[in-house]
Amino acid sequence: MPEEIIDLIRQNVIQGRLTKDDEGMEEGMAGQPGVTELIDRALASGLPIRDIIAKGLSSGMDAVGKKFEAGEYFIPDMLASAEAVGAAMEILQPQLASSGIETRGTIIVATVKDDLHDIGKNIVSILLRGAGYIVKDLGNNIDTQAIVDAVRDDRPQFLGLSALLTSTMARMGEVIQKLEEDGLRDQVKVIVGGAPVSEEFARSIGADGYGADGFQAVAVVEALASGAQK
Amino acid sequence: MPRNGILVSRPYERLHKEQVELIHRASMQILTDPGLLSFNREAVDILASHGAVVKSVSGAHESWHVTMSEELVLKALKTAPKTVTLGARNPDNALVMKGDEPTVYLITGSETNIWLDVDFPTYVNEADPTRKRRVPEFKPRRGTVDDLCRAAHVCEHLEMVDGYIRTVNIQDRDITEQNKDVNKFFASLNNNTKHFMSGLTSIKQLDNVVRMAELIAGGKQELEANPIISFITCLVKSPLQFVDDTTATFIELCRRGLPVAVSSSPQAGTSAPIKEAGIMAQINAEVLAGITLGQLVRPGTPLLYGSVPVRARMDTLNDSYGAVETSQYNIDCAQMARFYGIPNYSTAGVCDTKIPGQQSSVERLFSDIVVAMAGPQYLHCAFGLLDCNSVFCLLQAVLDDAHFKMIKFFLRQPRIDQAEIDAVLKQIREVVATPQKMYIGHIRPVLRSGEISGVYPFEGSGETDDVFELAYQRMNELLAKPVQHIDEKTTARIFEEVPGILPRLNVHERRD
Numbered sequence: 119m120p121e122e123i124i125d126l127i128r129q130n131v132i133q134g135r136l137t138k139d140d141e142g143m144e145e146g147m148a149g150q151p152g153v154t155e156l157i158d159r160a161l162a163s164g165l166p167i168r169d170i171i172a173k174g175l176s177s178g179m180d181a182v183g184k185k186f187e188a189g190e191y192f193i194p195d196m197l198a199s200a201e202a203v204g205a206a207m208e209i210l211q212p213q214l215a216s217s218g219i220e221t222r223g224t225i226i227v228a229t230v231k232d233d234l235h236d237i238g239k240n241i242v243s244i245l246l247r248g249a250g251y252i253v254k255d256l257g258n259n260i261d262t263q264a265i266v267d268a269v270r271d272d273r274p275q276f277l278g279l280s281a282l283l284t285s286t287m288a289r290m291g292e293v294i295q296k297l298e299e300d301g302l303r304d305q306v307k308v309i310v311g312g313a314p315v316s317e318e319f320a321r322s323i324g325a326d327g328y329g330a331d332g333f334q335a336v337a338v339v340e341a342l343a344s345g346a347q348k
Numbered sequence: 349m350p351r352n353g354i355l356v357s358r359p360y361e362r363l364h365k366e367q368v369e370l371i372h373r374a375s376m377q378i379l380t381d382p383g384l385l386s387f388n389r390e391a392v393d394i395l396a397s398h399g400a401v402v403k404s405v406s407g408a409h410e411s412w413h414v415t416m417s418e419e420l421v422l423k424a425l426k427t428a429p430k431t432v433t434l435g436a437r438n439p440d441n442a443l444v445m446k447g448d449e450p451t452v453y454l455i456t457g458s459e460t461n462i463w464l465d466v467d468f469p470t471y472v473n474e475a476d477p478t479r480k481r482r483v484p485e486f487k488p489r490r491g492t493v494d495d496l497c498r499a500a501h502v503c504e505h506l507e508m509v510d511g512y513i514r515t516v517n518i519q520d521r522d523i524t525e526q527n528k529d530v531n532k533f534f535a536s537l538n539n540n541t542k543h544f545m546s547g548l549t550s551i552k553q554l555d556n557v558v559r560m561a562e563l564i565a566g567g568k569q570e571l572e573a574n575p576i577i578s579f580i581t582c583l584v585k586s587p588l589q590f591v592d593d594t595t596a597t598f599i600e601l602c603r604r605g606l607p608v609a610v611s612s613s614p615q616a617g618t619s620a621p622i623k624e625a626g627i628m629a630q631i632n633a634e635v636l637a638g639i640t641l642g643q644l645v646r647p648g649t650p651l652l653y654g655s656v657p658v659r660a661r662m663d664t665l666n667d668s669y670g671a672v673e674t675s676q677y678n679i680d681c682a683q684m685a686r687f688y689g690i691p692n693y694s695t696a697g698v699c700d701t702k703i704p705g706q707q708s709s710v711e712r713l714f715s716d717i718v719v720a721m722a723g724p725q726y727l728h729c730a731f732g733l734l735d736c737n738s739v740f741c742l743l744q745a746v747l748d749d750a751h752f753k754m755i756k757f758f759l760r761q762p763r764i765d766q767a768e769i770d771a772v773l774k775q776i777r778e779v780v781a782t783p784q785k786m787y788i789g790h791i792r793p794v795l796r797s798g799e800i801s802g803v804y805p806f807e808g809s810g811e812t813d814d815v816f817e818l819a820y821q822r823m824n825e826l827l828a829k830p831v832q833h834i835d836e837k838t839t840a841r842i843f844e845e846v847p848g849i850l851p852r853l854n855v856h857e858r859r860d
Contacts, residue, residue: 134792141793194791201789240784 131178134198200248359723435574450723457513611654694724
């Protein structure tokens with residue numbers, strides 16, 4: 119039954135099961151189809167993409183968020199669910215335009231030049247994908263010009279910059295400066311984060327937002343998307 | 349099934365084998381020269397009948413000089429049980445202690461005169477009256493039987509407490525020397541289903557206390573099989589003296605085969621040498637003398653090697669449980685008890701400070717960790733105790749339970765074997781091959797298995813320290829939880845057959 123498939127997608131998002139090999143939270147789930155297999159099945163059944171996203175993926179993530187707030191879920195649980203939703207969105211992406219569904223937006227993320235740390239950036243990427251954004255991850259130790267070129271070429275709504283070192287955080291300011299010089303600053307909202315970064319620092323370099331952790335980063339992107347911030 | 353203690357498979361030991369032998373030899377020499385002074389006649393007679401040399405000493409109090417040979421001590425040690433079982437009202441709470449196995453049980457105690465209440469008045473910032481803060485204030489008062497009930501109640505629900513030693517001395521107006529024992533035993537046993545240990549105020553009350561225990565256990569034989577109560581006696585006053593009344597109590601307890609902790613508490617600097625070698629040789633001699641006497645009274649009677657050594661404070665000459673050396677002595681004693689194969693009653697967690705706070709946390713946590721690592725079987729770890737052994741604070745007991753969870757987790761066995769290595773090698777290879785190279789996905793299978801330690805339960809949400817407030821909430825939650833009281837029929841029989849118990853302690857007949 120079509121509704122059953124969507125409900126299974128929702129349940130498997132809550133369980134954080136990407137594929138049939140994942141164990142999930144409850145006994146005996148390994149071997150049952152995970153989110154990616156269920157998405158394939160939903161598409162083959164001709165289910166509306168809008169319903170798959172709204173009633174399956176988003177509804178599942180909402181439930182996960184509530185469990186996290188209640189202390190029932192931990193961050194690894196959130197990430198597993200977000201990863202499953204991100205993978206589902208990747209499968210659905212080719213169908214989105216033809217279905218007339220607008221994506222929530224595209225964000226380019228990168229760790230700045232001379233900084234090899236990427237755990238925080240990776241977590242933010244997973245959470246943003248889980249929230250329904252298209253994420254292009256440039257990686258770590260990315261040259262300022264390469265970041266600016268990616269913004270020019272891909273025209274994302276958001277740019278997320280990460281740095282873990284006090285010696286590399288200044289590169290974030292350089293990226294913003296370069297975006298301005300190249301006339302690209304107005305087309306992209308820049309969010310910064312990383313251990314040494316602060317709200318005050320973000321303001322001082324002209325960033326549009328600052329996320330102290332992955333969850334705040336998603337909240338800031340959502341707020342910027344709805345125009346609540348600068 | 350007994351409770352699971354903490355098995356310390358590789359206990360921390362400070363003494364080399366040769367040093368253990370040296371202490372043993374020194375203790376044997378002490379028992380022959382200078383020997384002991386006994387103020388109890390019966391002890392002298394028992395020891396003399398087994399070959400100890402006794403000689404009357406002239407003085408204001410009747411006393412005897414006693415020397416005992418190594419042969420006599422070793423013969424007595426042979427009959428001392430190497431495994432001691434302490435039962436409980438709930439048999440699942442029984443404690444099984446093997447002298448050669450460093451499995452640690454965490455026990456409350458000792459008896460304090462002062463009960464510390466806590467309140468949280470609100471203070472207003474003078475410069476900015478809009479800024480207010482609730483600050484904990486501690487108020488000492490004399491302990492009562494109701495306090496003892498509350499402490500037993502909370503300790504029933506504290507997960508890390510394996511056994512209960514009475515925590516507070518009951519000093520109500522209607523408590524006298526004649527009814528103190530029956531009331532402290534009943535208040536504790538009626539509010540706690542774990543093993544209960546106590547000292548005895550009056551030997552005259554022993555029959556009543558034992559009858560109470562028999563009624564709860566289901567009979568005389570049932571009490572022997574499941575000794576829900578045990579006793580602690582400080583028969584030795586350091587240096588090297590058998591005290592008259594507690595020695596009499598000890599002999600009677602041994603005669604009945606009731607479990608007893610033979611406790612000695614010398615203070616390095618005053619009642620024992622300040623040097624580690626000195627206090628160790630002396631306390632070992634004192635405890636062995638007590639064990640020898642007990643085994644001569646009744647071979648096979650269950651005894652614990654009770655060690656409460658402490659160093660003197662140099663500014664007051666009071667006990668300094670917070671002194672680092674105090675922990676060293678206790679660790680040494682755990683090793684000596686293991687050398688003889690007798691379960692060890694040890695001490696940790698007592699602090700010098702009078703109220704909960706940073707000093708209290710530092711002192712108690714330090715000794716709790718290091719002494720637990722030594723693997724004493726019956727660790728009297730001072731849940732809630734402050735100001736050495738003078739003050740009990742229920743809030744502190746709740747805090748102690750939290751840090752013992754950390755210690756228990758810390759002492760668990762490492763899980764490293766070939767299967768585990770194979771599994772993690774597979775995991776490392778898999779993760780390194782992914783673009784993100786993160787192991788987070790592998791956390792989930794162990795997230796709820798108990799393999800990952802939890803966060804500190806009293807962590808505040810902001811930048812203020814909310815530990816006391818959160819622990820206070822927890823304490824009240826525990827007090828609100830029900831306790832399995834002794835059933836109505838048994839309670840009625842206890843009140844019929846055991847005189848002196850305060851009527852207000854009968855929860856089945858209590859009227860507000």
